[in-house]
Amino acid sequence: MEEEQMTGIPKSSALPPFASTLDEIRTAVERNAIRRGVFLINSLQALGVNNLVSRVAELSSTYDKEEWRDQADKWGIDPEEVLSILDSSKVAYPVFFCSPSAIVETPQLLSYYRNLAMLSNKAMRDIKLSTERYEVSLQAISADQALVVSRYLNSTISNIILARGTVTSQLASEMLYTNIGDSLGGVWRNEIGRLAYEEVLSLLIMHLYQINRLEYIKYTVKGQLVDIEAEALAKQRPRSQELKVSEIDSSDSLQNFLNHLHTNRVKYQEIGLHNGTRLCVDRQIMWTLPMVSEQNLAPIWLLKILDPRIRGRPS
DNA sequence: ATGGTTAATCATGGGACTCG
């Protein structure tokens, strides 16, 4: 207690006057839930999981049980143990396992079975078995590769089922959506950072424009919808674009432009000022700057450009 | 000692830039 007085830092009870109120926090949490929720739902629907599920249903009604029993071992499925479990629960084999031929025919199904195997794209990439490009149907998969990947996925799914001992008719979709949810969580975690930048930088950009310092902004956009296929198709990395202030005639039109960018998932890269100052805000980019020294580190630049005593070039 | 709170740590996720 005495120690607390010495530091002058209140430990638990008294919050500083600028602390958010409980109501403010509840409002913020609610907004986050809404934004995150809508984002997750939209992203999930954009994935078109339903198509995969109905394709699996088709396969389930036409598959040849004998063939599967014969090939099971080759396809990475433990025949006696696992298939017996499926039999006793009256679950069709393709609900849980893939055949290489089905994968060759419909490569997008890799997404379904990868998720059943509870594997992320990242994990697949790390073990050199990435299926991403096939999942978005950009590329046909060879029979050889289909077999290799099928074996791995089936084996993983096999062992999950063995570890549990039982399956139910719902289990497949529970596994599917659980794993997809985890992946979408990753997408959202990226959005958070981007949205924060968007929020802060748009205010800064407007301010710089209004005090007549802004020369240009450089940015990339990902586009309006979370369209997996279109995004992968545009494999061409989003081209960096530039808006010059000379193209802008008023504060309102700049604001409109920024709003337009925001609906297209913008990522700001650089903000340029009349006096030559560059705010390199994208920390991913390896910036090559002239005269790297203590003098032109970003925080110092910020102070300089916000200091009204330092004038921008009149335009 | 006990129960309730915070603050680190750890394992992961996807996105995006670089380089060969």
Next chain:
DNA sequence: CGAGTCCCATGATTAACCAT
């Protein structure tokens, strides 16, 4: 164009701390 990395972020778990 793929591999290697870095970046922004999350939830669960563990460790540290605090009041009773």
